[in-house]
Amino acid sequence: EPEVTQTPSHQVTQMGQEVILRCVPISNHLYFYWYRQILGQKVEFLVSFYNNEISEKSEIFDDQFSVERPDGSNFTLKIRSTKLEDSAMYFCASSLSPNSPLHFGNGTRLTVT
Amino acid sequence: DQQVKQNSPSLSVQEGRISILNCDYTNSMFDYFLWYKKYPAEGPTFLISISSIKDKNEDGRFTVFLNKSAKHLSLHIVPSQPGDSAVYFCAASEGDQGGSEKLVFGKGTKLTVNP
Structure with missing residues (x-):
């Protein structure tokens, strides 16, 4: 079954x-x-992305965050200047359409020291 | 701001019995509800969903019930198996056609199925 893959872990x-x-x-x-x-x-929504642009974002997703789809396969989340409170598990997800369930990756645990 | 609440942090059942996981919501605009299962060190895995036009959806051992007037949904697992032991998240979204964009999650219920 196809998977969403995330790096690093x-x-x-x-x-x-x-x-x-x-x-x-x-x-x-x-x-x-x-x-x-x-x-x-809780698991919290950050941002959704469709057709090469952000379609929705939460109040958490401030100017320090950005997303990009640099090529046909990758989807990245950049945090410009990390803060201690950014320490969390970050999950990427994808779906075929807005009406279909999200498929999640296994997450990247980010630790900010 | 707890729009989706799972009031039981944990539940323990015997193998073969029914597991019932509960979820309450406060936002009347929610029209699409999902259950996800999560094992340690993995991402949430989709289990089953229901749109607000239905009150029941069944998939094998898993059934989700929706009571819109009570703003309550539940997940029934029958029969429960040890492999079902995981954290179960209730999630909800609002949208014209029950889109799953911007899911709002509950805190999860840890289910343990004892052999």
């Missing part, structure tokens, strides 16, 4: 550094998402 970075989290969505999917889960808290 664990990223440790220092506060103020830039990080890029990478995702390869399922190949025929058209809608892409990032969610995050801070330890002990």
